[in-house]
Amino acid sequence: MTANPAFTWNLIEDITQLFEYPFMVNALRAGTLVALVAGLMGWFMVLRRQTFAGHTLAVVSFPGASAAILLGVSASYGYFAFAVGAAIVFAVLAPTGGRGRSEESAIVGTVQAFALALGFLFISLTHRNITGAQSILFGSFLGITTGQVAVLAVSTILVLAVLGLIARPLLFASFDPDVAAARGVPVRLLSVVFLLLLGVTAAEASQITGALLIFALLVLPAATAERLTSRPGLSVLVTVLVALVVTWVSLALSYYNNYPIGFHITSLAFGAYVLASVWQAMARKLDPVVQAR
Amino acid sequence: MNAPGVRTRTEAGPENADPTTPAVVFRHASAHWGSRIIWEDVNAEIQRGEFVAILGPNGVGKSTLVKAVLGLFPLSSGEVEVLGGPPGKANPRIGYLPQRRHFDPGARIRGIDVVRLGLDGDRWGFPLPGFGKFNRRHREADARVRAVIEMVGATAFAGRPIGQISGGEQQRLLIAQALVREPELLVLDEPLDSLDLPNQAASAALLARVSKEAGVTVLLVAHNVNPILSYLDRVIYLAKGGVASGTPEEVITQETLTRLYGTPIEVFRTNDGHLVVVGQPEAPHGDVHAHMMRP
Numbered sequence: 367m368t369a370n371p372a373f374t375w376n377l378i379e380d381i382t383q384l385f386e387y388p389f390m391v392n393a394l395r396a397g398t399l400v401a402l403v404a405g406l407m408g409w410f411m412v413l414r415r416q417t418f419a420g421h422t423l424a425v426v427s428f429p430g431a432s433a434a435i436l437l438g439v440s441a442s443y444g445y446f447a448f449a450v451g452a453a454i455v456f457a458v459l460a461p462t463g464g465r466g467r468s469e470e471s472a473i474v475g476t477v478q479a480f481a482l483a484l485g486f487l488f489i490s491l492t493h494r495n496i497t498g499a500q501s502i503l504f505g506s507f508l509g510i511t512t513g514q515v516a517v518l519a520v521s522t523i524l525v526l527a528v529l530g531l532i533a534r535p536l537l538f539a540s541f542d543p544d545v546a547a548a549r550g551v552p553v554r555l556l557s558v559v560f561l562l563l564l565g566v567t568a569a570e571a572s573q574i575t576g577a578l579l580i581f582a583l584l585v586l587p588a589a590t591a592e593r594l595t596s597r598p599g600l601s602v603l604v605t606v607l608v609a610l611v612v613t614w615v616s617l618a619l620s621y622y623n624n625y626p627i628g629f630h631i632t633s634l635a636f637g638a639y640v641l642a643s644v645w646q647a648m649a650r651k652l653d654p655v656v657q658a659r
Numbered sequence: 660m661n662a663p664g665v666r667t668r669t670e671a672g673p674e675n676a677d678p679t680t681p682a683v684v685f686r687h688a689s690a691h692w693g694s695r696i697i698w699e700d701v702n703a704e705i706q707r708g709e710f711v712a713i714l715g716p717n718g719v720g721k722s723t724l725v726k727a728v729l730g731l732f733p734l735s736s737g738e739v740e741v742l743g744g745p746p747g748k749a750n751p752r753i754g755y756l757p758q759r760r761h762f763d764p765g766a767r768i769r770g771i772d773v774v775r776l777g778l779d780g781d782r783w784g785f786p787l788p789g790f791g792k793f794n795r796r797h798r799e800a801d802a803r804v805r806a807v808i809e810m811v812g813a814t815a816f817a818g819r820p821i822g823q824i825s826g827g828e829q830q831r832l833l834i835a836q837a838l839v840r841e842p843e844l845l846v847l848d849e850p851l852d853s854l855d856l857p858n859q860a861a862s863a864a865l866l867a868r869v870s871k872e873a874g875v876t877v878l879l880v881a882h883n884v885n886p887i888l889s890y891l892d893r894v895i896y897l898a899k900g901g902v903a904s905g906t907p908e909e910v911i912t913q914e915t916l917t918r919l920y921g922t923p924i925e926v927f928r929t930n931d932g933h934l935v936v937v938g939q940p941e942a943p944h945g946d947v948h949a950h951m952m953r954p
Contacts (some may be wrong), residue, residue: 480705530784531784533785534781534782534783534785535782538780540774541768545837546776548750548753548757549751551780551783592765596767596769597772598768598772599786
């Protein structure tokens with residue numbers, strides 16, 4: 367690291383120090399955008415039980431990024447091209463977007479295995495050492511350029527605008543596809559659009575957390591909120607808060623202790639999830655209605 | 660069985676909401692799946708406010724008949740008229756409850772949210788949390804959701820996660836969801852299936868009450884006739900041997916049912932005047948299981 371950061375117990379000084387370096391400011395900007403979009407998209411992904419698809423869309427960014435390196439173009443293009451491409455494959459091949467579909471998981475699994483194989487092929491073709499692969503898989507917040515932040519901002523705004531537009535019918539179609547279809551909700555179209563958004567989100571988030579640790583930001587905040595409340599509005603709010611706080615704290619921790627960002631995000635989010643699970647278990651114990659059953 | 664003679668109306672527009680038209684009319688309706696005949700020459704006229712059952716064993720196309728009413732399955736010949744227009748056009752005025760849906764125990768959404776989605780779940784965008792109190796339309800929607808939950812007797816558990824309440828309670832909320840837009844016609848596919856006996860009786864009584872109170876025409880699919888028999892104004896009986904429709908007294912007779920099923924069926928009249936059907940051949944996964952399943 368260029369800086370020689372030392373953590374003091376003066377928190378204000380520590381936080382000011384975080385903003386002194388442009389790379390750190392960019393990391394915070396990028397992290398905030400990613401936390402926002404991954405939290406919100408993750409909420410729907412968990413609700414639709416499409417975590418495996420989401421994970422795979424993130425994993426395909428590994429061959430995506432390594433192909434981009436091989437071709438000598440910006441890794442961002444690789445991330446987006448592969449993730450969106452895989453989302454299109456899922457949308458075309460997997461017939462339904464509802465729940466309980468074993469066929470979809472078989473297709474998703476096949477794509478994931480192939481994607482990993484491709485990634486290693488591309489990495490070995492570039493004749494780079496393994497650190498390139500490591501940062502693609504486990505993420506890095508160093509050297510995020512202002513240009514990358516701009517790309518993230520545009521894609522975040524795009525994803526959130528579309529998601530906001532389809533939010534309520536998507537919720538309906540996710541829970542109740544038959545009734546939603548009878549009410550004229552375009553269930554199939556919504557599921558395709560959602561997969562595409564998920565592809566963009568996975569490409570975006572995996573640039574920060576790495577392809578393998580995307581679960582942390584997509585799944586854990588939403589799963590945490592799901593444990594705490596069954597009110598949809600409140601649940602979305604909790605999801606976003608958890609995602610933001612986890613990302614900010616992780617960036618600060620990484621700045622001071624140099625451990626990979628993906629590790630911090632994952633372990634903090636996991637900690638939040640465990641706490642929420644304990645909370646839920648206790649709330650259930652104390653709930654007279656549940657006790658009566 | 661067009662009771663009051665052949666209708667002379669010319670082609671009615673889809674916007675025709677004339678409440679004097681019958682709710683549903685089948686005229687020589689037939690449906691095929693490829694070259695296989697599902698049912699043929701169905702004739703029935705369902706009047707407004709009637710409580711009607713589509714009966715018959717599993718696998719005779721009862722759900723297909725429902726889909727034809729909703730315009731989701733095209734007839735191969737004949738016609739069906741729904742709320743005075745072609746099928747499909749009237750769907751916004753129909754409350755539909757598809758065949759048994761299970762909310763998995765982890766489903767983290769409240770019953771009240773499920774009902775609310777029935778009201779405005781097809782609208783684009785999303786509600787801004789907290790702003791509802793200041794908007795008259797939001798307040799009216801909230802009141803409507805509360806009223807319909809009250810009507811089906813689900814107020815006590817509507818705030819709980821839907822996956823954590825019993826099958827009978829879920830069913831009440833789903834009925835509320837189907838009713839929340841004040842439909843003229845309520846279409847339910849096997850609403851009693853997979854409920855235990857007390858809940859079957861309670862759901863049937865609830866539907867009959869709603870039909871009378873709200874003046875809603877109820878069209879429901881069932882393969883066990885007995886829990887609903889006493890409420891029925893009209894039945895459409897589908898079986899391998901053909902189709903019969905009319906009032907329960909006309910259709911649910913030893914002769915008709917024996918002919919439809921091709922096997923001896925007995926119909927008894929209980930002391931309080933209720934009909935009981937005995938000996939209807941059960942489908943492979945028959946009623947015995949349905950009665951025992953689910954809390």
